Amino acid sequence: MVLETQNLTKQFNGKGGFKEVTLSVEKGQVFGFLGPNGAGKSTFVKTMVGLLHPTSGFAWILGKPIGTVESREKVGFLPENFRYHDWMTGKELLTFHAELYKIKNPGKKIDELLELVKLKGHESKLIKNYSKGMQQRIGIAIALLNDPEIVFLDEPTSALDPVGRIEVREIIKELKSQGKTVFLNSHLLSEVEMVCDEVAVINHGRIIAQGKLEELLKEHTHVEMIVSDYTSELIEKISRLSKEFQFKEGKLSFKVEDREKIPIIAKMVIEADAKLYQLNTQTSSLEDLFINLIGKDEVS
Amino acid sequence: MITIIKYTFKEMLKKRAFLLVSILSLLYLSIYAFGLSKIFERPSNSIYDIIFQSEILSAGLFFANFIVAFLVVLTSVNSISGEIESGTIYSILSKPIKRYELVLGKFIGLSIMIVLYSSIMFLSVVGLNIWFGSKISFGWDNILKGLFFFDLGPIVFLALIIASSSIFSTINTGIIAIMAYGIALVGGVLEQIGTAMQQSQVGAFGLKSGESLINAGIITSLILPTDVIYRKMTAELLTQSSGISFMTQGLFGGMSQPSIYMFIYIFFYMVFLLYYGAKRFSQRDL
Numbered sequence A: 001m002v003l004e005t006q007n008l009t010k011q012f013n014g015k016g017g018f019k020e021v022t023l024s025v026e027k028g029q030v031f032g033f034l035g036p037n038g039a040g041k042s043t044f045v046k047t048m049v050g051l052l053h054p055t056s057g058f059a060w061i062l063g064k065p066i067g068t069v070e071s072r073e074k075v076g077f078l079p080e081n082f083r084y085h086d087w088m089t090g091k092e093l094l095t096f097h098a099e100l101y102k103i104k105n106p107g108k109k110i111d112e113l114l115e116l117v118k119l120k121g122h123e124s125k126l127i128k129n130y131s132k133g134m135q136q137r138i139g140i141a142i143a144l145l146n147d148p149e150i151v152f153l154d155e156p157t158s159a160l161d162p163v164g165r166i167e168v169r170e171i172i173k174e175l176k177s178q179g180k181t182v183f184l185n186s187h188l189l190s191e192v193e194m195v196c197d198e199v200a201v202i203n204h205g206r207i208i209a210q211g212k213l214e215e216l217l218k219e220h221t222h223v224e225m226i227v228s229d230y231t232s233e234l235i236e237k238i239s240r241l242s243k244e245f246q247f248k249e250g251k252l253s254f255k256v257e258d259r260e261k262i263p264i265i266a267k268m269v270i271e272a273d274a275k276l277y278q279l280n281t282q283t284s285s286l287e288d289l290f291i292n293l294i295g296k297d298e299v300s
Numbered sequence B: 001m002i003t004i005i006k007y008t009f010k011e012m013l014k015k016r017a018f019l020l021v022s023i024l025s026l027l028y029l030s031i032y033a034f035g036l037s038k039i040f041e042r043p044s045n046s047i048y049d050i051i052f053q054s055e056i057l058s059a060g061l062f063f064a065n066f067i068v069a070f071l072v073v074l075t076s077v078n079s080i081s082g083e084i085e086s087g088t089i090y091s092i093l094s095k096p097i098k099r100y101e102l103v104l105g106k107f108i109g110l111s112i113m114i115v116l117y118s119s120i121m122f123l124s125v126v127g128l129n130i131w132f133g134s135k136i137s138f139g140w141d142n143i144l145k146g147l148f149f150f151d152l153g154p155i156v157f158l159a160l161i162i163a164s165s166s167i168f169s170t171i172n173t174g175i176i177a178i179m180a181y182g183i184a185l186v187g188g189v190l191e192q193i194g195t196a197m198q199q200s201q202v203g204a205f206g207l208k209s210g211e212s213l214i215n216a217g218i219i220t221s222l223i224l225p226t227d228v229i230y231r232k233m234t235a236e237l238l239t240q241s242s243g244i245s246f247m248t249q250g251l252f253g254g255m256s257q258p259s260i261y262m263f264i265y266i267f268f269y270m271v272f273l274l275y276y277g278a279k280r281f282s283q284r285d286l
């Protein structure tokens, strides 16, 4: 595991932050950490890179306990509220950060990264004169200077235009193809949906759903059926296999966790000698799921 | 840590405060030189002239020291707190760097700059006095020892500011720095007056109130020992190896000599401040 946490909690005087987060991220994954503003995403990432001290629980990065210098050796980090020393030029800034990593002869790496984040030609301008989007891109370059095993990106596209967003997505895919692990914080579903293999959804500091993207999607296939000549026993059986079950005058509406349940239910109807007139399924997008989960959490 | 030292030094040279203080210093040195040229115009021989010249030198160093202290405050109050407040610290401390390295690196980087600056100020003032024909005779050992203590004061002050900047906000550090410096200054003056009272007045009253002023002075020296160091500097500069002292009484001179214990205290004062500042900084949530 590249990253692992056990009941990790960080709160500020008993408030905010995140609670009892148990996660594990495998090598080579693009892991999406999804949640609305104020959910605790930035707090989590800042705890991972040692900027915040956890209240309780444990966490390891590449097997090293967080908070230690060793745990940060192979880590890249793009902070959410990124700000860089604006009296330096782009090149000076990258050199400074390369030196902080104790990288010898960083020139080649810096050129490579300037190319990657499309800042070639701007490297001798002062950071002061960079646009917000350019600063975010140089932040991404800084996060990649040390060839990290895992990169934490906290809302990496917040200052970027649609083209910039696509470019960041390409960078993430490129990192994935190099076998690196990416931990992506985002409140944008579309962003997570497009690049992530695995997702954890956080709200009010707690993980409320976690898993492979496809599995999370599968979990919520909505089914609508119209049947006649049914027995109450059959209806009862179907309701036990599903969630959010509704039934009214031959019309069934429910959700199933697993798409494989759909043919099973269809078979049950046939075998019970009922007549099946209609069966519609709709696999919800992660966005629906997201709104659903947040909504449900809000209620409980 | 070398990187932090290097870039702290670089950043300082680019700060507006540094430019401002440099201009102020040049202005000051020009005025001082002009004043000296007027004072040394007339020939001097009497012992009173030497006393007067000693006063002029002390005054020159006093204000030079003040300007250096001003530079220390302006360039260092936000050394750590500013990085936190602007958010630049996130990308630094998320690297494989220990937090104390940042505190110590900043301290060393700023120290180098301050020692250079302070030395230039000291040598300029002393040099101008020699140039214009001061009757005070300095040996190299006087000048070097004087220089050492002239530079030590601002470094001790810097240690206090860095520690505060690691724990508190920039604004609070500014308040702490100015208050500590003010208290040390006032305390030093009180101690001088106390010593003068004890020496000049024979009555029990003079002795007693003189003593309480001295005690007040000692307490303030414990809070920030810059004034003690400053007096030590004057003593070292103006006391000849032959034992003849050009030291004079007065606002800028020094009468009471700090003890060796004071210097042991100063050493631990700096070490403790940096240690405590770094420790508290390491425990902070950023």
Ligand SMILES: Nc1ncnc2c1ncn2[C@@H]1O[C@H](COP(=O)(O)OP(=O)(O)O)[C@@H](O)[C@H]1O
Pocket (backbone or CB within 6 Å): A012, A015, A016, A017, A035, A036, A037, A038, A039, A040, A041, A042, A043, A044
């Ligand atoms: N330094 C802090 N002190 C007190 N509360 C904080 C601090 N940082 C974050 N919080 C609180 O913790 C919660 C999570 O914040 P954050 O991690 O920034 O959320 P997100 O990044 O998901 O938008 C919020 O309620 C926020 O107010």
Ligand SMILES: [Mg+2]
Pocket (backbone or CB within 6 Å): A038, A041, A042, A043, A080
């Ligand atoms: Mg955030």
